[in-house]
Amino acid sequence: MELWPWLTAALLLLVLLPTLSRSARFYAKIGLYCVLCFTVAAVASVVCLLRHGGRTVENMSIISWFIRSFKYLYGLRFEVKGRQKLAVDRPCVIISNHQSILDMMGLMEVLPDRCVQIAKRELLFLGPVGLIMYLGGVLFIDRQRSRTAMTVISDVGKRMVREKVPIIPVVYSSFSSFYNYKTKLFTSGTIKVEVLDAIPTTGLTIADVPELLDTCQQAMRATFFHVSQLPRENGAPAGPDAQASQ
Numbered sequence: 001m002e003l004w005p006w007l008t009a010a011l012l013l014l015v016l017l018p019t020l021s022r023s024a025r026f027y028a029k030i031g032l033y034c035v036l037c038f039t040v041a042a043v044a045s046v047v048c049l050l051r052h053g054g055r056t057v058e059n060m061s062i063i064s065w066f067i068r069s070f071k072y073l074y075g076l077r078f079e080v081k082g083r084q085k086l087a088v089d090r091p092c093v094i095i096s097n098h099q100s101i102l103d104m105m106g107l108m109e110v111l112p113d114r115c116v117q118i119a120k121r122e123l124l125f126l127g128p129v130g131l132i133m134y135l136g137g138v139l140f141i142d143r144q145r146s147r148t149a150m151t152v153i154s155d156v157g158k159r160m161v162r163e164k165v166p167i168i169p170v171v172y173s174s175f176s177s178f179y180n181y182k183t184k185l186f187t188s189g190t191i192k193v194e195v196l197d198a199i200p201t202t203g204l205t206i207a208d209v210p211e212l213l214d215t216c217q218q219a220m221r222a223t224f225f226h227v228s229q230l231p232r233e234n235g236a237p238a239g240p241d242a243q244a245s246q
Contacts, residue, residue, distance in 0.1 A: 026184035029074070033101065036073070040066045041128035048135045057114050057137035064108040071105055075188025076178075078109045082195035085168060086112045092198065096170040097220060100179060106172045106191055166198035167212070169220045174228035192227040196220070 044066045048059040071078065086094070094115065096107060121142040124130040133140075171194050178189025196219055204212060225231070 023184040026186045029186045030101075033070070033074075036070060038126075038128055040070075041132040045128055045132045045135060048132070055135050055137060057116055059132075060111065060115060060117075060136045061113060063132055063136050064111050067105060067108040076102075076105065077190045078106065078193055079190060080110060080193045080195070083110060085195045085197065086110060086170075088112075088166075088168075088198070091165045093165060093167045094170055095167060095216060095220075097172055097224060099172065099175050100181070102175060102179060103172070106193060110170060110193060110195065164200075164202040164204075166200050167216060168198045169196040169216055169223075170194070171196065171220050171223040171227060173224070174230060176228075194223055194227050196223060 044063055048062050051062060052058055070076075094112075096103070117136075117138045119133060119138050119140055121140040123133055124140050173192040175189070175191070178187045179185060199212070199216060199219070201212065
């Protein structure tokens with residue numbers, strides 16, 4: 001795959017950005033982000049194949065290094081609190097809040113070694129992006145075939161119950177101060193990331209899952225408003241959605 005057209009387009013966007021309207025700058029930055037994703041995915045795929053020879057979760061450290069470099073181009077800073085809580089010597093389940101396509105950068109800031117992610121199957125067919133996700137050991141779920149999707153989730157759930165692995169919530173502050181699709185805002189900014197204390201699952205059964213989910217959601221919601229410095233009264237944004245990776 002020729003990379004020069006993608007790189008040329010990215011450089012052209014950078015040159016034109018200062019002269020564009022706010023709305024045009026927004027879409028230009030989104031376009032540049034997509035170009036970066038495809039270009040970096042192609043380059044990273046080659047590196048992963050040369051380094052490890054094929055599909056393995058070990059490739060995720062290479063992918064993470066490439067994606068973390070995006071923040072310098074977009075003027076984003078990540079302030080991480082509690083990173084040491086992810087340095088566990090046993091399996092765990094990591095859940096984080098979802099806000100936009102920029103979530104990927106935040107995830108890579110705290111992603112532990114040998115972390116297997118779950119993604120929708122449609123992403124597998126996005127050319128080099130799908131290839132690099134496959135090489136990184138991502139588990140793909142076909143949401144059109146609920147039985148297949150539930151099998152993957154069920155396997156994760158059974159392992160959680162069998163090994164009583166803890167859940168570690170990771171919360172990213174609101175992007176609204178620098179990224180807003182409705183107002184076409186996309187500038188530089190700071191994202192606060194807080195890793196919460198692990199929520200134990202020892203002794204729990206399937207019947208306890210609803211209460212466990214509620215515990216996770218309430219803890220993440222409270223932290224989201226705190227790190228985002230947002231009010232919790234009427235008119236406040238909705239709390240964080242949970243997106244899981246094991």
